Amino acid sequence: MAGELESCKPLSGLLSGLAQDAFYGHPGITEELLRSQLYPDVPIEEFRPFQAKMRGILKSIASADMDFNQLEAFLTAQTKKQGGITSDQAAVISKFWKSHKTKIRESLMNQSRWDSGLRGLSWRVDGKSQSRHSAEIHTPVAIMELEIGKSGQGILRQDTIHGNNMEL
Amino acid sequence: MLVSGFRSRTVVRKELEWFPCVPPSSVKMLIDFQWKLGMAVSSDSCRSLKYPYVAVMLKVADHSGQVKNKSFEMTIPQFQNFYRQFKEIAAIIETV
Numbered sequence: 001m002a003g004e005l006e007s008c009k010p011l012s013g014l015l016s017g018l019a020q021d022a023f024y025g026h027p028g029i030t031e032e033l034l035r036s037q038l039y040p041d042v043p044i045e046e047f048r049p050f051q052a053k054m055r056g057i058l059k060s061i062a063s064a065d066m067d068f069n070q071l072e073a074f075l076t077a078q079t080k081k082q083g084g085i086t087s088d089q090a091a092v093i094s095k096f097w098k099s100h101k102t103k104i105r106e107s108l109m110n111q112s113r114w115d116s117g118l119r120g121l122s123w124r125v126d127g128k129s130q131s132r133h134s135a136e137i138h139t140p141v142a143i144m145e146l147e148i149g150k151s152g153q154g155i156l157r158q159d160t161i162h163g164n165n166m167e168l
Numbered sequence: 169m170l171v172s173g174f175r176s177r178t179v180v181r182k183e184l185e186w187f188p189c190v191p192p193s194s195v196k197m198l199i200d201f202q203w204k205l206g207m208a209v210s211s212d213s214c215r216s217l218k219y220p221y222v223a224v225m226l227k228v229a230d231h232s233g234q235v236k237n238k239s240f241e242m243t244i245p246q247f248q249n250f251y252r253q254f255k256e257i258a259a260i261i262e263t264v
Contacts, residue, residue, distance in 0.1 A: 062214065108213055109208075112211040117240055118250065
């Protein structure tokens with residue numbers, strides 16, 4: 001059964017599934033789902049520590065935002081550890097990180113943004129205006145509509161503001 | 169980037185009187201624009217975050233003169249787009 005776990009074909013899929021759960025917050029990616037889809041012949045008691053080990057490695061790499069030198073050093077150390085990973089597995093993990101690094105990092109950055117973000121911006125410039133107090137006001141006016149809200153949620157607030165004499 | 173200096177509440181109310189034809193009362197006037205460039209160094213989900221961001225605090229007044237603060241955060245690419253929009257507005261206002 002250990003041979004099954006060492007096979008590299010499903011490892012890429014496992015890393016994807018773990019990333020979906022740990023970084024992108026996709027619901028429903030259970031241990032049993034991953035096992036049945038990727039390692040159907042491996043019993044759950046063996047699969048559990050294996051996926052935990054892979055998840056730990058992935059989280060360490062992401063948390064340290066490892067560059068490729070650090071990654072190589074880290075993975076080499078993992079291959080030398082008792083109960084670590086094989087060099088084939090290290091290669092799969094390395095390839096995975098190289099292609100997903102940017103996306104995972106973006107996801108982690110989003111997780112740490114707790115203030116509202118700017119979801120949208122539109123604007124218009126008005127020329128002359130009139131009022132009952134003055135015949136004509138020549139100051140041009142810029143009117144902006146800002147969509148401010150938390151990422152992943154609907155629009156919380158929508159404000160239209162205007163200002164004149166904008167200088168840069 | 170400079171956007172309209174700070175105005176007192178009475179001045180704002182006077183200025184807003186000039187625009188009675190401003191349609192919905194949801195249109196507010198920009199009183200002040202404050203910004204800060206921050207760098208998130210580390211977080212519980214990522215020890216080595218190194219994430220620069222621009223935080224903005226807008227002071228806006230509604231038609232009654234009541235002033236409110238609105239704050240939000242932008243990534244650097246978002247801020248660059250924000251800045252480009254303002255540049256475009258400034259260019260057009262010159263021609264009006």
